[in-house]
């Protein structure tokens with residue numbers, strides 16, 4: 241492991257803003273995501289949307305109070321009745337729901353999914369320091385590998401349009417064409433490494449599949465969600481320099497163990513890369529490529545913290561979500577790791593986390609968060625946030641209504657306490673009365689970004 245001095249928190253007026261997805265009122269466990277072991281093992285359980293949303297808000301408050309810039313993206317309105325109508329369910333909204341519940345309950349759960357909460361999958365973002373026109377480039381993910389997630393792309397695009405409307409600073413692209421060849425899962429498979437957030441960085445794109453070439457990426461038991469062609473298209477769209485875009489392949493062993501996104505097995509921040517030794521195909525070769533590219537661009541060594549299988553097995557990595565921790569740079573220039581409570585419950589990951597703080601890396605502090613409601617669907621701390629590095633000017637051009645404030649936090653807590661259920665079972669989705677209830681709860685939140 242290399243050792244380096246903690247990086248400066250920011251160059252004058254540069255921030256990394258974490259846009260967390262507010263968890264919606266229809267959060268439920270439907271086992272929709274094959275290859276995501278938490279999702280399939282909680283299928284049919286009763287969820288608690290109120291607790292889920294409050295857990296998400298508590299994490300945002302913690303980060304904001306640590307001095308990290310925090311923002312909030314509203315949930316999408318569900319059920320997506322229009323989706324069900326396109327599949328031939330007719331009549332009034334209530335009739336659509338009743339017919340679908342009777343004929344195809346899995347499609348009903350699909351229309352009700354609150355999956356837009358995992359904003360790491362909302363888009364891929366390249367900061368202006370990396371792009372050839374010096375604008376922030378944003379491509380919403382098409383998420384076509386899972387039916388319920390594919391419903392998000394259009395609304396995500398319009399939400400991001402409301403947040404990043406200023407075309408002088410932001411280039412918002414359309415999602416890639418909706419075809420398996422170009423299946424894209426957003427920032428969950430994208431890691432940016434840089435000396436400080438205000439300087440050019442290298443952008444690491446991880447794919448599980450090369451479209452149409454099984455010999456180039458062997459078949460996996462579970463879906464390999466991201467294609468190489470999608471990664472390359474985004475790097476082109478964003479105008480990244482050849483020295484900056486690096487493409488790495490997920491190891492089939494990891495996918496087969498339940499690593500459906502790369503952020504379940506690796507996380508980076510600034511000059512630190514924390515990863516498991518089975519994250520990518522040809523780990524020694526990939527780490528050498530990444531470290532060399534980083535050093536060439538930044539003139540400093542990358543701090544690689546590679547966790548060995550002998551320390552933490554792939555199964556423990558997936559169960560604990562250790563690598564789905566957030567690593568954030570604090571105002572004093574040191575880094576903090578924000579880990580899920582589950583990572584403290586397995587011996588191997590707790591021991592690693594204890595040792596990490598003694599290792600002389602930029603990571604100096606640890607905070608443990610309880611996101612169990614989201615975790616039971618495979619979404620940890622890093623899944624519920626989309627990172628956007630911005631200059632002061634760019635931050636000023638962001639829709640201010642998206643930014644976290646103590647008053648907005650209090651309003652959201654009160655709204656959720658008042659309107660969200662604390663129990664939601666799969667059978668509840670069949671109740672036509674739940675349509676209006678969930679629409680009303682979400683509508684006020686979606687309106688959050690609008691002018692009064």
Ligand code: SUG
Nearest residue numbers: 270271272273276279360428501623
């Ligand atoms: O796409 N779970 C999400 C979890 C996404 C986690 N995000 C990141 N790793 N960045 C998914 O598999 C479960 C829904 C259900 O089963 O009801 C779900 O969609």
